[in-house]
Amino acid sequence: MDFLRPATWADALAAKRETPAALPIQGGTDVMVEINFDVHRPAALLDLNRVRELTEWEEADGRLRIGAGVPYVRVIGELGDRLPGLAQASRTVGSPQIRNRGSIGGNLGAASPAGDSHPPLLAGDAVIEVESADRGVRMIPATEFYLGVKRNALEPDELIRAVWTAPAPGPQYFSKIGTRNAMVIAVCSFAVALHPEERRVGTGVGSAAPTPRRATAAEEFISTELDWDGRGPLSDAAAQRFGELVREAAAPIDDVRGTADYRKHALAVMARRTLTWAWNDHRAERREAS
Amino acid sequence: MRVNVTVNGSEETVDDVWEGESLLYMLRERMGLPGSKNACEQGECGSCTVYLDGVPACACLVAAGQAEGREVRTVEGLAEGQPGDERLDPVQQAFVEAGAVQCGFCTPGLIVQSHDLIERNPAPSDAEIREALAGNLCRCTGYEKILDAVRLAARRKAAHP
Numbered sequence: 001m002d003f004l005r006p007a008t009w010a011d012a013l014a015a016k017r018e019t020p021a022a023l024p025i026q027g028g029t030d031v032m033v034e035i036n037f038d039v040h041r042p043a044a045l046l047d048l049n050r051v052r053e054l055t056e057w058e059e060a061d062g063r064l065r066i067g068a069g070v071p072y073v074r075v076i077g078e079l080g081d082r083l084p085g086l087a088q089a090s091r092t093v094g095s096p097q098i099r100n101r102g103s104i105g106g107n108l109g110a111a112s113p114a115g116d117s118h119p120p121l122l123a124g125d126a127v128i129e130v131e132s133a134d135r136g137v138r139m140i141p142a143t144e145f146y147l148g149v150k151r152n153a154l155e156p157d158e159l160i161r162a163v164w165t166a167p168a169p170g171p172q173y174f175s176k177i178g179t180r181n182a183m184v185i186a187v188c189s190f191a192v193a194l195h196p197e198e199r200r201v202g203t204g205v206g207s208a209a210p211t212p213r214r215a216t217a218a219e220e221f222i223s224t225e226l227d228w229d230g231r232g233p234l235s236d237a238a239a240q241r242f243g244e245l246v247r248e249a250a251a252p253i254d255d256v257r258g259t260a261d262y263r264k265h266a267l268a269v270m271a272r273r274t275l276t277w278a279w280n281d282h283r284a285e286r287r288e289a290s
Numbered sequence: 291m292r293v294n295v296t297v298n299g300s301e302e303t304v305d306d307v308w309e310g311e312s313l314l315y316m317l318r319e320r321m322g323l324p325g326s327k328n329a330c331e332q333g334e335c336g337s338c339t340v341y342l343d344g345v346p347a348c349a350c351l352v353a354a355g356q357a358e359g360r361e362v363r364t365v366e367g368l369a370e371g372q373p374g375d376e377r378l379d380p381v382q383q384a385f386v387e388a389g390a391v392q393c394g395f396c397t398p399g400l401i402v403q404s405h406d407l408i409e410r411n412p413a414p415s416d417a418e419i420r421e422a423l424a425g426n427l428c429r430c431t432g433y434e435k436i437l438d439a440v441r442l443a444a445r446r447k448a449a450h451p
Contacts (some may be wrong), residue, residue: 095425115361
C-alpha cells in the first residue's frame with residue numbers, strides 16, 4: 001500500500017490522476033474502519049489533511065462554499081446559524097471525537113445511504129464541487145450525486161472539493177431514528193427545508209432506499225398546500241398527507257437496524273413533525289416581525 | 291514508511307510503519323505507549339481517545355501517516371513530573387478518588403475526553419458532561435461515578451486554575 005501526502009490541492013489532484021485507485025482519507029472515520037476490519041485494502045491512501053483549502057469555508061455570491069474537509073464540529077459551531085438543517089444533522093453524527101474529524105466531504109465520498117449529511121444537502125439544493133487535474137471543475141447537484149449503495153458520481157480521477165449551498169432561506173429541520181443519542185447509524189432520517197421566497201419545500205430521505213433521495217411528490221403536494229401569503233396554520237390533514245407521501249417515496253429494506261415497515265412508519269411521523277416545526281417557526285417569524 | 295511525530299512533547303521518528311495502520315497501533319505497538327486502549331477499532335468506544343494537535347480523536351481512526359509532523363498527547367502525557375515522582379492531572383486524581391475506575395480499560399479514553407471538556411468548559415452541566423462523554427463506553431464501572439469524577443475535577447480546576 002502507498003501513502004500519498006499531497007501538500008496542496010493541485011498536488012492532490014495530480015496524485016489522484018496518477019493513482020486513480022488511491023482512496024482519499026480525511027477524518028478517517030469511515031476509511032479506517034474498513035481498513036482496520038480488512039473490509040477494504042486500497043492500493044493507496046491519499047491523505048488530504050494537509051490540503052488547507054479543504055478545511056476552509058467562505059461566502060461567495062450569496063452562497064456558502066464549504067470545503068470538503070471542514071469537520072462536523074465546525075459546521076455546528078460556525079455555520080449552525082446559516083445552515084440549521086445541516087448543523088442539526090451534524091450534531092447527530094457519531095460522538096464528539098468523530099465530529100472532530102469527520103466531514104461532509106467524507107460523508108459524500110463514502111456515499112452511504114445512511115450518511116447523516118445527505119438529507120439536509122438534498123433538502124437545501126446543495127451542489128457538490130468536484131475536480132480533476134485533466135478536466136477541471138464539475139458542479140454536481142446533490143440530487144444527481146448519489147448513484148447507488150456507497151456509489152457516487154465521482155470519476156476515478158476526481159476529488160470532492162466543496163459543497164455549495166445557500167444560507168437557509170427559511171426554517172430547516174433534521175430528524176433521525178436510532179437507539180440512542182450518540183454513535184447511531186440512522187435507522188432512517190429525514191430533513192425538511194422551507195424556501196419561502198420560492199414558495200417551495202425541500203426534503204431529503206435518508207437510510208430508506210439504496211441512495212439518499214428527495215420525496216418529490218411530497219414536496220410538490222405541500223408546496224401548493226401551504227398558505228405562503230397568509231402564513232395560516234398547517235392543517236392536520238395536509239401534514240398527514242405530506243407524511244404519507246414521504247413514506248411512499250421511500251424504498252427501505254429489512255436489516256439489522258430495523259424493518260422496512262418500521263422505517264416507513266417512522267418516516268411518515270418524522271416528516272409530519274419536522275414540517276410542523278418548520279411551518280410553526282415560519283409563522284412565528286412573521287409575528288415577531290410585525 | 292517513516293513517521294515523524296511529536297508525542298507527549300517528545301519528537302519521535304518511527305520506522306517500518308505500515309501505510310494502512312492506525313495511529314493507535316503505532317502508539318501501542320511501535321512506541322511503547324499502551325495507555326490508549328484498543329477495543330472496538332471503529333470509533334464506537336472511545337477507549338483510544340488521544341489529542342491530535344490539541345483536538346480529541348479516536349486514535350484507531352487516524353492513519354498513522356496522518357500524524358506526520360503533528361502533535362499527539364496521550365493519557366501518558368497528562369501527568370506532570372518525572373516517572374516515580376508524578377503529579378497526576380486533576381482529572382486523573384478525581385477518577386481515582388471518585389472510584390470511577392473499575393477494570394480500567396475505558397479510563398484512559400474517558401480521562402482524555404474529560405480533560406478536553408474541562409479545558410473548553412470549566413463548569414460543565416451534567417447534560418454537557420453526558421454529551422461530551424457520549425462516545426466513550428464503560429461496561430463495568432457505571433457512569434455515575436465517572437460523572438462524579440468529572441464534576442470533582444471541574445470543581446478542583448476552578449478552585450486552582
